Amino acid sequence: MTIVKTTIGRRSFLKASALAGGGMILGFNWLMSACSKPEDVLALPKEWFELNGFLKIGDNGVVTIMSPNPEIGQNVKTSMPMIVAEELDVDWKRVIVEQAPLNTDIFTRQLAGGSQSIRQGWTSLRTAGATARQMLREAAAASWQVPVDEITTEAGMLYHKSSNKSAGFGEMASAAASVEIPKEVTLKDAKDFKIIGTPRTNVDGQKIVTGQPLFGLDYKKEGMLVAMIAHAPAFGLKLKSMDGAEAKSMPGIKDVFTIKAYEDDYARQWSDVSAFPELVVVVGNTTWEVMKARKALKLEWEPFGDHNESFSTFSGGSEDKKVPGGLENSNKHTQLMASLAAKKGRVVRKDGDPDAVFKKAAKVIERSYTAPFLAHNTMEPMNFFADVTADKAVLVGPTQTPEFMEKSVSARLGLPLEKIDIQMTRMGGGFGRRLYGHFLVEAAVISQKMQAPVKLIYSREDDMTFGTYRPAYHAMYRAALDENNNLIAFHVRAGGIPESPLFANRFPAGSVTNYLAEEWSQESNITVGAFRAPRSNFIAGAEQAFLDEVAETAGKDPIDFRLELLARAKSDPVGEKNDYEPDRYAGVLELVKEKSNWGQETPGVYRGVSAYFCHNSYVAHVVDLVMENGKPRVEKVHCAVDCGIVVNPIAATNLIEGGSVDGIGHSMFSNLTFTDGVPDQSNFDKYRLIRHREAPKSIDVHFVQNDIDPTGLGEPPFPPVVGALANALYKSNGKRFYSQPFIKDIETSSLRM
Amino acid sequence: MAAINITVNGKKQALDIDPTTPVLWVLRDHLDLVGTKFGCGMAMCGACTVHIDGVATRSCVLPVSEVADKAITTIEGLSEKGDHPVQKAWLEHDVPQCGYCQAGQVMNAASLLKDNPNPTDEEIETAMSGNICRCGTYVRIKAAIKTAANSSNQ
Numbered sequence: 001m002t003i004v005k006t007t008i009g010r011r012s013f014l015k016a017s018a019l020a021g022g023g024m025i026l027g028f029n030w031l032m033s034a035c036s037k038p039e040d041v042l043a044l045p046k047e048w049f050e051l052n053g054f055l056k057i058g059d060n061g062v063v064t065i066m067s068p069n070p071e072i073g074q075n076v077k078t079s080m081p082m083i084v085a086e087e088l089d090v091d092w093k094r095v096i097v098e099q100a101p102l103n104t105d106i107f108t109r110q111l112a113g114g115s116q117s118i119r120q121g122w123t124s125l126r127t128a129g130a131t132a133r134q135m136l137r138e139a140a141a142a143s144w145q146v147p148v149d150e151i152t153t154e155a156g157m158l159y160h161k162s163s164n165k166s167a168g169f170g171e172m173a174s175a176a177a178s179v180e181i182p183k184e185v186t187l188k189d190a191k192d193f194k195i196i197g198t199p200r201t202n203v204d205g206q207k208i209v210t211g212q213p214l215f216g217l218d219y220k221k222e223g224m225l226v227a228m229i230a231h232a233p234a235f236g237l238k239l240k241s242m243d244g245a246e247a248k249s250m251p252g253i254k255d256v257f258t259i260k261a262y263e264d265d266y267a268r269q270w271s272d273v274s275a276f277p278e279l280v281v282v283v284g285n286t287t288w289e290v291m292k293a294r295k296a297l298k299l300e301w302e303p304f305g306d307h308n309e310s311f312s313t314f315s316g317g318s319e320d321k322k323v324p325g326g327l328e329n330s331n332k333h334t335q336l337m338a339s340l341a342a343k344k345g346r347v348v349r350k351d352g353d354p355d356a357v358f359k360k361a362a363k364v365i366e367r368s369y370t371a372p373f374l375a376h377n378t379m380e381p382m383n384f385f386a387d388v389t390a391d392k393a394v395l396v397g398p399t400q401t402p403e404f405m406e407k408s409v410s411a412r413l414g415l416p417l418e419k420i421d422i423q424m425t426r427m428g429g430g431f432g433r434r435l436y437g438h439f440l441v442e443a444a445v446i447s448q449k450m451q452a453p454v455k456l457i458y459s460r461e462d463d464m465t466f467g468t469y470r471p472a473y474h475a476m477y478r479a480a481l482d483e484n485n486n487l488i489a490f491h492v493r494a495g496g497i498p499e500s501p502l503f504a505n506r507f508p509a510g511s512v513t514n515y516l517a518e519e520w521s522q523e524s525n526i527t528v529g530a531f532r533a534p535r536s537n538f539i540a541g542a543e544q545a546f547l548d549e550v551a552e553t554a555g556k557d558p559i560d561f562r563l564e565l566l567a568r569a570k571s572d573p574v575g576e577k578n579d580y581e582p583d584r585y586a587g588v589l590e591l592v593k594e595k596s597n598w599g600q601e602t603p604g605v606y607r608g609v610s611a612y613f614c615h616n617s618y619v620a621h622v623v624d625l626v627m628e629n630g631k632p633r634v635e636k637v638h639c640a641v642d643c644g645i646v647v648n649p650i651a652a653t654n655l656i657e658g659g660s661v662d663g664i665g666h667s668m669f670s671n672l673t674f675t676d677g678v679p680d681q682s683n684f685d686k687y688r689l690i691r692h693r694e695a696p697k698s699i700d701v702h703f704v705q706n707d708i709d710p711t712g713l714g715e716p717p718f719p720p721v722v723g724a725l726a727n728a729l730y731k732s733n734g735k736r737f738y739s740q741p742f743i744k745d746i747e748t749s750s751l752r753m
Numbered sequence: 754m755a756a757i758n759i760t761v762n763g764k765k766q767a768l769d770i771d772p773t774t775p776v777l778w779v780l781r782d783h784l785d786l787v788g789t790k791f792g793c794g795m796a797m798c799g800a801c802t803v804h805i806d807g808v809a810t811r812s813c814v815l816p817v818s819e820v821a822d823k824a825i826t827t828i829e830g831l832s833e834k835g836d837h838p839v840q841k842a843w844l845e846h847d848v849p850q851c852g853y854c855q856a857g858q859v860m861n862a863a864s865l866l867k868d869n870p871n872p873t874d875e876e877i878e879t880a881m882s883g884n885i886c887r888c889g890t891y892v893r894i895k896a897a898i899k900t901a902a903n904s905s906n907q
Contacts, residue, residue: 073851211788211828428853661889
């Protein structure tokens, strides 16, 4: 039993009820319960009673629960309301879920990033449900003239067992709404959970499979115009001249002009990354007319020189970024990274005396790993609706950072924050791309200029060539073994363009007496940003492939070797800043070992293992490869996860399956390269994303059962599977894979593939 | 501009439209049927899949002039009550994550099962490989197609 202080006020949030802009997406089905099955259609209450900002109860007992965070496919719109419903003690079939408006006075951290929605929302969501439940109990106690402690609840009902009285939540909702908000409430014990830990299908499932409007791109308003942009074709170029006369004369075109989404003197936030602040805009009646007219633009571009851009950071500090002029090339990046990796980097952590130990080691292994830039490629391209008038701005669409972007729009339009209304739609993927919201500012500026509601749409080419990419990375590892094959020193030197992927205090830091971690970085004018499991999405695969090779050199089983290191980190940790728990790390390895029958050889099946910690969670993978028509194919992925309490197992499993496919897909196939600043891939004809026949045939997911408060899940399943895949590939043909995407080496390999 | 008559989900529509307009944008911009999604604009991702005379077709590169007098079925018209065996199987397996590609996946799967009521795993993989799911729900898509096949064959 946990008692928590409540911080919930009664302040109403309904002024900005979801998507009140009168748009088509208003097709929110009030009659559909959270279960989304036709037989669960609910009758509308005559009156709603709001007990706190998170929920309201109808006079017939139907409960509306607000989903506070942006939904990018990580299931928060189902899982977060489940947590409220649990503590409220309501029947999930009587719950309607509604996307909450942006209001961080009520809903803290309305952001989709860092796999933190459930972890950081856990207590506030539970408290919201428990507070309402307590108010209902007090209302019932007053009505029945009995002590409140004797009132119990179950599935939306209130009971006073000794006097045989009962009432539905709906009957007591009116009285409860005027009960004083309790100063503290009791939260349930995990063993008493009835909703948390049970599979609940997606609250938007029915709408998704019947094509109902849900996404930003689906939003419409009467009189709405369509806008598209043209940006410089290469990183390192800016607009020199624009002739839009022909485009403007084409059918359905309203205007052609240039905008500056970010003025030169604007102090950008971290979420304002944009390589192309100056854009050419075509506005017209319909998408196709605008697409055609855009081809008739006559545009000239010119190089820009070195300059600085200053940004405020996520944590509130500020940083200056040097943006070098010039047109960059991927082949030169590769050479540059190799030469930088040969020099000493900035020392981030040092334990013991690694230099001396490497000199006297019995064996030293050194390997280097690389990975290219990646584009996020959300299936729904960047877009946003904006309706800006003299005194307010309504914006509707897909953003992972509505609170940050509200500030950017406010600053750019010169309207106070309270006049900016950003409404969140379900997103066709996020993966970090929509943490950066330049397209939202662009839409607002275009609408302001047109004095009309406008939907800005990016084509796939716009989306892929105007990115906030995953950086290009390089990691050099060295390990020293003594004559008994003990790991006595470990060295990582990691860097990237333009950011380093290093996490100096993660495993194997803490498990090796002599340890050195260095990093370096190289400036670039190619814009980058967070990409599902930032930095980890590369460094995990590199580190776990290297450890596999070290274990092999030491003549040890790769799981036993890792467990041996984790045992050392537990019993006699080196250093004090190790940011993982060795027990939980070992736990997922032991679980995946058991569930995959590790050690049992099957002819024709090639196995690799890997484990990693990030976003507060632990994941281990075993990948089983087979050869099909001379090509490697993942037959099965075994995955063990410790993310604490699993809120919604069916969705959590789906997310882990998807993260595993995502990690395999990107490390195997995806590659964004540049020639003279121009991305060589701009659509799915050249940019490879994993497809059905390349995906694992089956994925088994296993959770470590515990009562630890839930931790991240959107990102942790991605990083380790890259290492497991690399290690399985090695088993399949005796060749190590150091360079992503692995498909390049597979296709050129003269070995048995 | 040209006068073109098309039939969408059983309903006749008289359009006065640029005949090069892809069916995708006719559906989304002119007929307010936004279930069919824009993903790539070059028939490489399958998000825009509809049925033309019962055959799964990418609508993003298909000019409206080529579908005059043909029957177009979109995700909104796949079933009257959203209870096509494929839609039901998708819900049973809780397939969607972000959900954006799923209308195209469902339309492609429905077409596959119409032509081949008992597809093997390999046939499913081949038939579904033109539809990208960026969230990686492929394992569930395959399971849902098998469930739909079984329910249709009973």
